[in-house]
Amino acid sequence: MHLLNPAGWWFAAIIPIIIIMYLLKPRYQEQLISSTYLWEQALRDIEASQPWQRLKRNLLLFLQLLAAAFLVLALTRPYFPVAGGVESHVIAVLDSSGSMRATDVSPTRFDEACRQVEKLINELGPRDEMTLIGMGTRTEVLAARSRNRGELRRALNQVQVGAGNADLEAVLSLVSSLTREEDNALLVIFSDGHTIPVKSKIQLACPVELRRIGRGDDNTAIMTLAVRGEGARTVTMARIKNYSSQPVETGLELLADENLVDVRELKLKAGAARDVFWEELPAGTEVVQARLTRPDSLNLDNQAWAVVEKSDESKVLLVSEGNIFMEKALALIPGVKVFKTTPDSFNVEMGGYQAYVFDGWLPKELPAQNMLVINPPPGNPLVKVGEEHGIIEQMTAVGEDPLLKYVELEGWQLARSRPINCPNWARPLLEHEKTPLLVAGEYANRRVAVLGFDLHDTNIPLQTGFPILINNLGAWLLPEPTDAAVLESSGDFIRLAPRTETKEIILTHPGGEEQRFEPPFPAVLPVAESGVYCIAWCMEEEQVVSRVAKNPGDNLESDIKPRSLPWSGMVASSGEGSRRATNREIWPWLLGLALLTLVGEWEVYRRGY
Known part of the structure; x- marks a missing residue:
C-alpha cells in the first residue's frame, strides 16, 4: 500500500488527545460533613475519578479511537497499484458530434462519454498528466498536460455536444505533434466511431484506445428537404431513411409557415429510404418544415427546414462526402447559394439548382444543368480517366483561356492525380507533360468542367489562385446574379x-x-x-x-450504429481499455468505515454498555 498524501499523518495527533480526555476526569469541590459513614461509596467514586489514573477497558473509548484511525488513514489517501489504468501522459479525446446525442445509452452517449472521462481523471496517479481535447467540427484543446483534477473536471464540464461531424484527422494531426518526442503517452478516444474518415496516412508513436460509446442503431432521419417555387406553387421533396436494423412505421408531418398541411404514414424496411413529394402547398409559402412523429434514439434529425428561394436566385448543389475547400470557394462566388448533400442522399429529381458540383462521385443519370466534376471515378458516364499518377510538382496552362484569367499557377503541387482523356466536346485548360488535368466544354446542351484530382491530395486550396479559378468557373457555369x-x-x-x-x-x-x-x-x-x-x-x-x-440531417451522424474509427492507422481498439498499471485509492471505503464506527459508538452509548 502507498500514500498519496503522507502529510495526513499529522492528523494522527487527535488519537492521543482522545486518550488524554479519558485520563483527565473532572475534580469535585471539597465540603465539610459530620460523618463519612454514609459517604464511603462516594469516596470510592472520587478516588476513581482522580486524573492520570490507569486506563481501564472501555468500549466507547475503543470505538472512538477506531473511528479516528479510519479518518486519519483516509486523509493520507492510501492506494494500491492495480491493472487497467493509464500511462504518464494521457490524451483524452471527447467526441462532441451530433451522433453523440443518441439516447440508446442513458441519458445520452455524450453524457456517458463524459462520465467515463471523469472516471479516467479520478484514476490519474500523482505523477500522471492529462490533456483533454474536444473533437467536433473544430478541434479544441480544453486542458493541456494538467495534473490538477479540479481543472480537468472544470474543462470537461465546459464541453457541449454539437450537431456537426467529428474531425478525427485534425485531432490525430494535433496528437502527432504533441507526442512526437514522448514515449510515455497514451491516446484514449471516447467516441461512437462516427467521424470524418481519415484520408492522410497518420501513424502515432503512442498506444491508442477507443472507448466505444453506444450500443443501438434505432434511428429514422430526414436526410433531405428540398423546395422550389414554380409560379404560385411550391413543390417539396423529402427523403426519409431508416438506419435501424428493424422495419419501422412513422408519421411524416409537413408544415408551411408553421401551419400543418399534411401527414403521411410511412413504412420503411431496415436500411431503406423513401422520397416523398408534395405539389399542392399554399401559395406564397416562405418556410417549409418536415418532422417525423416516431421518437427514436436520435431525435436531432427528426425534423428539417427548407426556405423557398426566389426563382431567379442562383443555387449550387455540392454533392460530396465532405470538402471544406470547395464549400469555402463556392461560398465566395457572389450571388450564389450553396447547398450540400452526400452521394447516398442525392436524387436526380432534386431540381431547382442552376449548377451541380460532384466531388469524387457521379450519378449514373446526369442532371440536365451545368456541372463541375472533381476527381471523377473510373467508369463514370462523362469522361475517361487514366491510371493514377504520382507526385506532380508543376502544371501549365494551355493557352490564355478566359477561365484562367488572373489564376497564378506557381507552387501548385499534386500528390496524386488521374489524367483525363480529353473528349471531343471539351478543351484542356491545365495539363502536365501534355496530360490534361482540367478540361471544360459543352456536353449535351450543358456546360461541364472536370478536375482530374482530389483537392485533399494537393496544396492547391492553400494557393491564392484557387478561389479565383473557382470564381471564374462559377461565373461561366452560372447566370449573373440579380441581387x-x-x-x-x-x-x-x-x-x-x-x-x-x-x-x-x-x-x-x-x-x-x-x-x-x-x-x-x-x-x-x-x-x-x-x-x-x-x-x-x-x-x-x-x-x-x-x-x-440549418438542418441536422447528415448520413455520417444519422447512422448511429457504433463502429470502429475510420482510420487505417488504428492499431488498438478496445471497449474497456488496455490493462495498464494505475492507482486505486481506498479512502472512500475508509471514510465509510469511520462513519459506521461512529454510528456503532452512538448506539453503545445510547444503550449504556
Missing part, C-alpha cells in the same frame, strides 16, 4: 455579403434571439442551433429579408 445582398451558408456559419448601402444587419435565431451588427460587418456569423435564421438587411429606404435553414 447584390447575398447570404452564403456553409457548415456551421453564415457568410454575409451586404450591399454597400447597408446600415445594419439583424440576425434572428430560430429561438427568437436577435443579434444586431453595424459596419464594419463581420464576414461570417457562427450558428449552432438547427432551424431557420432570418437576416434583415437594413438600408436607408428599404429592408431586405433573407432566410437560411
Whole structure:
C-alpha cells in the first residue's frame, strides 16, 4: 500500500488527545460533613475519578479511537497499484458530434462519454498528466498536460455536444505533434466511431484506445428537404431513411409557415429510404418544415427546414462526402447559394439548382444543368480517366483561356492525380507533360468542367489562385446574379455579403434571439442551433429579408450504429481499455468505515454498555 498524501499523518495527533480526555476526569469541590459513614461509596467514586489514573477497558473509548484511525488513514489517501489504468501522459479525446446525442445509452452517449472521462481523471496517479481535447467540427484543446483534477473536471464540464461531424484527422494531426518526442503517452478516444474518415496516412508513436460509446442503431432521419417555387406553387421533396436494423412505421408531418398541411404514414424496411413529394402547398409559402412523429434514439434529425428561394436566385448543389475547400470557394462566388448533400442522399429529381458540383462521385443519370466534376471515378458516364499518377510538382496552362484569367499557377503541387482523356466536346485548360488535368466544354446542351484530382491530395486550396479559378468557373457555369445582398451558408456559419448601402444587419435565431451588427460587418456569423435564421438587411429606404435553414440531417451522424474509427492507422481498439498499471485509492471505503464506527459508538452509548 502507498500514500498519496503522507502529510495526513499529522492528523494522527487527535488519537492521543482522545486518550488524554479519558485520563483527565473532572475534580469535585471539597465540603465539610459530620460523618463519612454514609459517604464511603462516594469516596470510592472520587478516588476513581482522580486524573492520570490507569486506563481501564472501555468500549466507547475503543470505538472512538477506531473511528479516528479510519479518518486519519483516509486523509493520507492510501492506494494500491492495480491493472487497467493509464500511462504518464494521457490524451483524452471527447467526441462532441451530433451522433453523440443518441439516447440508446442513458441519458445520452455524450453524457456517458463524459462520465467515463471523469472516471479516467479520478484514476490519474500523482505523477500522471492529462490533456483533454474536444473533437467536433473544430478541434479544441480544453486542458493541456494538467495534473490538477479540479481543472480537468472544470474543462470537461465546459464541453457541449454539437450537431456537426467529428474531425478525427485534425485531432490525430494535433496528437502527432504533441507526442512526437514522448514515449510515455497514451491516446484514449471516447467516441461512437462516427467521424470524418481519415484520408492522410497518420501513424502515432503512442498506444491508442477507443472507448466505444453506444450500443443501438434505432434511428429514422430526414436526410433531405428540398423546395422550389414554380409560379404560385411550391413543390417539396423529402427523403426519409431508416438506419435501424428493424422495419419501422412513422408519421411524416409537413408544415408551411408553421401551419400543418399534411401527414403521411410511412413504412420503411431496415436500411431503406423513401422520397416523398408534395405539389399542392399554399401559395406564397416562405418556410417549409418536415418532422417525423416516431421518437427514436436520435431525435436531432427528426425534423428539417427548407426556405423557398426566389426563382431567379442562383443555387449550387455540392454533392460530396465532405470538402471544406470547395464549400469555402463556392461560398465566395457572389450571388450564389450553396447547398450540400452526400452521394447516398442525392436524387436526380432534386431540381431547382442552376449548377451541380460532384466531388469524387457521379450519378449514373446526369442532371440536365451545368456541372463541375472533381476527381471523377473510373467508369463514370462523362469522361475517361487514366491510371493514377504520382507526385506532380508543376502544371501549365494551355493557352490564355478566359477561365484562367488572373489564376497564378506557381507552387501548385499534386500528390496524386488521374489524367483525363480529353473528349471531343471539351478543351484542356491545365495539363502536365501534355496530360490534361482540367478540361471544360459543352456536353449535351450543358456546360461541364472536370478536375482530374482530389483537392485533399494537393496544396492547391492553400494557393491564392484557387478561389479565383473557382470564381471564374462559377461565373461561366452560372447566370449573373440579380441581387447584390447575398447570404452564403456553409457548415456551421453564415457568410454575409451586404450591399454597400447597408446600415445594419439583424440576425434572428430560430429561438427568437436577435443579434444586431453595424459596419464594419463581420464576414461570417457562427450558428449552432438547427432551424431557420432570418437576416434583415437594413438600408436607408428599404429592408431586405433573407432566410437560411440549418438542418441536422447528415448520413455520417444519422447512422448511429457504433463502429470502429475510420482510420487505417488504428492499431488498438478496445471497449474497456488496455490493462495498464494505475492507482486505486481506498479512502472512500475508509471514510465509510469511520462513519459506521461512529454510528456503532452512538448506539453503545445510547444503550449504556
